[in-house]
Amino acid sequence: MAARTKSPPCRRLVFLLPLLGMLWEATARQIRYSVPEETERGYIVGNISKDLGLEPRELPEHGVRIISKGKIQLFSLSPRSGGLVTAGRIDREELCAQSAPCLLSFKVLVEDRVKLYGVEVEVTDINDNAPKFEAENLVVKISEIAAPGARYPLPEAVDPDVGINSLQNYQLSPNRHFSLHLQTGDDGTINPELVLESTLDREEEPTHLLVLTASDGGDPRRSSTALIQVTVLDTNDNAPVFEQPVYRVKVLENVAPGTLLLTVRASDPDEGANGKVTYKFRKINEKQSLLYHLHENTGEMTVVKNLDYEECSSYEMEIQAEDGGGLKGRAKVVIMVEDVNDNRPEVTITSLFSPVREDAPPGTVIVLFNAHDQDSGKNGQVVCSIQENPSFKLENSVDDYYRLLTAQILDREKASVYNITVTATDRGTPSMSTEIHITLYVADINDNPPTFSQTSYSVYVPENNPRGTSIFSVTAYDPDDSENAKVTYSLVENTIQGAPLSSYISINSDTGVLYALQSFDYEQFQNLQMQVKASDSGQPPLSSNVSLTVFLLDQNDNAPQILYPSLPTDGSTGVELAPRSAEPGYLVTKVVAVDRDSGQNAWLSYRLLKASEPGLFTVGLRSGEVRTARALLDRDSLKQSLLVAVQDHGEPPLSATITLTVAVADSIPAILADLGSINTPADPDSDITLYLVVAVAVVSCVFLLFVLVLLALRLRRWHTSHLLQAGTSALTGVPASHIVGVQGVQTFLQAYSQEFSLTPDSGKSHLIFPQPNYADTLLSQESCGKSEPLCSSVESKFPIDDTPLVPVSLGVPPFIMSDN
Numbered sequence: 001m002a003a004r005t006k007s008p009p010c011r012r013l014v015f016l017l018p019l020l021g022m023l024w025e026a027t028a029r030q031i032r033y034s035v036p037e038e039t040e041r042g043y044i045v046g047n048i049s050k051d052l053g054l055e056p057r058e059l060p061e062h063g064v065r066i067i068s069k070g071k072i073q074l075f076s077l078s079p080r081s082g083g084l085v086t087a088g089r090i091d092r093e094e095l096c097a098q099s100a101p102c103l104l105s106f107k108v109l110v111e112d113r114v115k116l117y118g119v120e121v122e123v124t125d126i127n128d129n130a131p132k133f134e135a136e137n138l139v140v141k142i143s144e145i146a147a148p149g150a151r152y153p154l155p156e157a158v159d160p161d162v163g164i165n166s167l168q169n170y171q172l173s174p175n176r177h178f179s180l181h182l183q184t185g186d187d188g189t190i191n192p193e194l195v196l197e198s199t200l201d202r203e204e205e206p207t208h209l210l211v212l213t214a215s216d217g218g219d220p221r222r223s224s225t226a227l228i229q230v231t232v233l234d235t236n237d238n239a240p241v242f243e244q245p246v247y248r249v250k251v252l253e254n255v256a257p258g259t260l261l262l263t264v265r266a267s268d269p270d271e272g273a274n275g276k277v278t279y280k281f282r283k284i285n286e287k288q289s290l291l292y293h294l295h296e297n298t299g300e301m302t303v304v305k306n307l308d309y310e311e312c313s314s315y316e317m318e319i320q321a322e323d324g325g326g327l328k329g330r331a332k333v334v335i336m337v338e339d340v341n342d343n344r345p346e347v348t349i350t351s352l353f354s355p356v357r358e359d360a361p362p363g364t365v366i367v368l369f370n371a372h373d374q375d376s377g378k379n380g381q382v383v384c385s386i387q388e389n390p391s392f393k394l395e396n397s398v399d400d401y402y403r404l405l406t407a408q409i410l411d412r413e414k415a416s417v418y419n420i421t422v423t424a425t426d427r428g429t430p431s432m433s434t435e436i437h438i439t440l441y442v443a444d445i446n447d448n449p450p451t452f453s454q455t456s457y458s459v460y461v462p463e464n465n466p467r468g469t470s471i472f473s474v475t476a477y478d479p480d481d482s483e484n485a486k487v488t489y490s491l492v493e494n495t496i497q498g499a500p501l502s503s504y505i506s507i508n509s510d511t512g513v514l515y516a517l518q519s520f521d522y523e524q525f526q527n528l529q530m531q532v533k534a535s536d537s538g539q540p541p542l543s544s545n546v547s548l549t550v551f552l553l554d555q556n557d558n559a560p561q562i563l564y565p566s567l568p569t570d571g572s573t574g575v576e577l578a579p580r581s582a583e584p585g586y587l588v589t590k591v592v593a594v595d596r597d598s599g600q601n602a603w604l605s606y607r608l609l610k611a612s613e614p615g616l617f618t619v620g621l622r623s624g625e626v627r628t629a630r631a632l633l634d635r636d637s638l639k640q641s642l643l644v645a646v647q648d649h650g651e652p653p654l655s656a657t658i659t660l661t662v663a664v665a666d667s668i669p670a671i672l673a674d675l676g677s678i679n680t681p682a683d684p685d686s687d688i689t690l691y692l693v694v695a696v697a698v699v700s701c702v703f704l705l706f707v708l709v710l711l712a713l714r715l716r717r718w719h720t721s722h723l724l725q726a727g728t729s730a731l732t733g734v735p736a737s738h739i740v741g742v743q744g745v746q747t748f749l750q751a752y753s754q755e756f757s758l759t760p761d762s763g764k765s766h767l768i769f770p771q772p773n774y775a776d777t778l779l780s781q782e783s784c785g786k787s788e789p790l791c792s793s794v795e796s797k798f799p800i801d802d803t804p805l806v807p808v809s810l811g812v813p814p815f816i817m818s819d820n
Helices: 092-096 287-291 668-676 686-717 721-731 743-752
Strands: 030-036 044-046 062-068 075-077 084-086 101-112 115-124 137-143 151-153 167-172 179-182 188-194 205-214 222-234 244-252 260-263 278-283 293-295 300-303 316-320 328-338 346-352 365-372 382-386 390-396 402-408 417-426 433-443 458-461 472-473 488-493 505-507 514-515 527-535 543-553 561-564 575-578 587-591 592-594 607-610 617-619 625-628 639-647 653-663 755-759 766-768 816-817
Touching: 030 044, 062 075, 092 101, 092 115, 151 328, 167 179, 167 188, 179 205, 244 260, 278 293, 287 668, 293 316, 293 766, 328 575, 346 417, 365 417, 365 433, 382 390, 390 417, 402 417, 458 472, 472 543, 488 505, 505 527, 527 721, 543 686, 561 653, 587 653, 592 686, 617 639
Parallel strands: 030 115, 137 222, 244 328, 458 543, 575 653, 755 816
Antiparallel strands: 044 084, 062 101, 075 084, 101 115, 151 188, 167 205, 179 188, 205 222, 260 300, 278 316, 293 300, 316 328, 346 365, 365 402, 382 417, 390 402, 417 433, 472 514, 488 527, 505 514, 527 543, 561 592, 587 625, 607 639, 617 625, 639 653, 755 766
8 A cells, every 4th residue: 555644734623513404614634545556446545444543434425526627537545444545547648747746636525524635646646658659660861971070960759658657768879870878958868869979881881770669667677779771872861941940820729720830941051952941840749749840841730630628738849841952950939729618617516415404504405516627717716606595595615616504494384395596707808607406395393373263252052953963173274294284183182061172073084074962952151162173293293272262042942831830749639719709800810931041942921722711811922920800700600721832933933832720719619519510520539539528628617717816806996987988898809819918818828728630540649737838929010019927938837748739829729630
């Protein structure tokens, strides 16, 4: 392995970089190796992994690779050994010709560090080429009258090697007439000259054969020979002489083939054939001979093929002028090829970090590229630029390398793809430019929570909905991409009337459709309030909530419910009392009903559907009050049946009916007398019923007797007949149930107020001592003033267990007939 040297390492900055969060670190570090030419492929030039501070196995992990401008890759990296190896045969003469030293420069990129290292490899010469004459046979013409010491130039050999391996010496085969003289030029070239040692005699020996040997100094030594035939001529005493020893000409590289470059001229004062001069190239390599043509007679030198400044910028050659007598002269021609701006800049992308995260910090390296121009001078100076874009900036980093950086934090939701145009322009006149287009994709991060289109939602659902019905759909939009934009829906846990919300409502986690798990009842609750949560699938997930209120719309699903008068649980019919002395408009009772619905569905109206005595009673449309429409007559039946209907205003309307039995009598004994006239069907238990009726009659008589005694005692205390008459007139025409002005009567009623339930089935008849009646809440203001003492609640003094309690109107307790 060839020796290598390194320049002192620059200070390193070490960063912990996120993806694409890389910062550039310029370095002046230069790594140098040397390698002999003509080595086999895979020859190890140097341990590049060690010089980079890496293990061999880490080269692929860090993205280490070679960046070179040439089209042919001469070196490669061995991931196995971590070394820099040759990629093929290297010919120093082909790469550098006669230049010494032969240095090959390229860059090594450590991609994950975004770090460039300069590498120089010196290709050392080996003696792989022997000196070579342009022509192996040469004829030299010498006049027989030439004086000893005359010198004649000989052809030079060319050795493409350099240093000690190049041409070092010439040798001439021994001859008594000739010797060899070596002349060293200013550029170090050795020019052989044939020196005449003694006078020649054409008649004695017309030709002389000599062998010229050229050898180098390599190991092993290489050499080649040329056969020189010396022809002795008659006298020609003047050699051709060029007008100038060196011809210099400048030509543009884009000169057209066939263009005349220059004309060389040599003069010979001899006459005839000895004065006729011909021209030819004396010292020219094989490549040059293909580019130029020299006219043999005129000395005009023209271009044969297109020149390329980038391939060769100057050419040197010798031209020989020879007269007919064999005398020769020589001159040097130097052709300087001038560069024209005929090459566009070339842009090579070294590294492209795409996609880049949208949260990459400003200064993140996006693209690393090289811009160069094969031209020279200003024609080869390249300036790169990008279209104005506030998100990116372009910086020149090392040599002709550029890096494209982020200038601000990107936002994928605003732009997910950037098409960046990089323009490389040279400074030539006219300038030439090249454009490359870079497509940069922005990688999404989960930086946006799902958002709903509204801040809150209101849903109106009719009650009695079928179970499983879809009632609403919410949609949340997430501007992120892929999994970060996948939205799932859920309900925030809550309780409604002690039950979890999930027992009422469910939501499809994918579509956001809400379903009713129960048939809602407006009478149970009027609305449900909940929070809908939308979460994305990013890491970490983001979410947002929106409030949703489900308002239930009332349906007419509840018929009116009659609260008063309520029917006994045994199915008997309640009886209301109306005195025969009742005036028109007398309040008999009041039907009280409620509807669990709301609004118009709970707006109730009352009407009388059927009556045993039409026109006797009326029912208030809104109040439900049952009043007498006219005065009661003797011919009116004791028992009046009224069918009252209560109807709401829903659609369709629902209704309920109740049958009221109104007993028409002035007193309790009258009621009992009338009841005695009611025929009952024969029944085995009729005796029991008879006994109960008799018991009731006896108790009633005792009650009336007590009332009369108390009344007599009260009247005796009154001092004036006026007051007595007033009291008497006040009692006239008032039903027995309203004779409660006397405190003693009130006390008696509170203690002995009774309620009977008489049925034909005497075995099932009941004697009930009721709890307080509800007349104080059901009678209208007209029939019960605040000043009447009987309008207060009265508690029963004689409750009986397991006896149904039936609310009755104030006054004489109603009789309840039962068919049980």
